[in-house]
Amino acid sequence: MENTVIEPEHSESACKGTLRPIRDALDILNGKWKLPIIVALTFGEKRFSEIAKEVDGITDRMLSKELQDLVTNGLVQRTVEETFPVKVTYSLTPHSKSLNEVIEALRKWGLLHKSYLVNRDR
Amino acid sequence: MENTVIEPEHSESACKGTLRPIRDALDILNGKWKLPIIVALTFGEKRFSEIAKEVDGITDRMLSKELQDLVTNGLVQRTVEETFPVKVTYSLTPHSKSLNEVIEALRKWGLLHKSYLVNRDR
DNA sequence: CAGCATCCTGCCTGATACTG
């Protein structure tokens, strides 16, 4: 039988159990750009250059790399239309829609924290 | 609660407006450790070494640095008891409680994503 | 337009040792 590694009564274990999924999530969403890219795509499918325009300060190199990561992790879909010139569009996958809650929570907290700082430093 | 109306004609502006608070939040919560530290503290105030034990893999140096950041940003409170040896405890500030929603959303998404990967790779 | 190659820099991070 498997060792049951989880003892619910120990708060330390409870803490670590809570931590694991959070670390998992942070590992996928790590870095400065992934969430901003996803947010840009929540407004609809976009082309490479359109995303670059929306996400302030990102370079082509970073955008390229981050998009690859996102595709690999099933968060973004890449579609190539064989026109000329080739038209490549990126869009969110159904699975990435599940990030809405995370994004909304972050957005709200960003606003809250800003107003907190204003009040504190006044 | 009022619907923050999104003007259809300026979808680019709407996107960037949404992006700013998210970038703000990510700037505060950046790095590998800040959220895990905060989560560890949601289970109650803790001493330096206790946090180090809960947050897997963190070094003293990192913990020290990150705690300073968190104190600076008003998310963590540092309390010194002048006993001998000195006892230092860290706890969340009321303001950092507002991160609960973010943390919960991340945790849920971490679990969701893991099950997504399992299904996909099977 | 889409996106990769190259180069470069700073920061994140780790390991070890040390103080009050």
Added chain:
DNA sequence: CAGTATCAGGCAGGATGCTG
């Protein structure tokens, strides 16, 4: 116990230029 000092490595991320 609660950190800080120092040294060092690696990788994220920025700037620029080039290809199909």
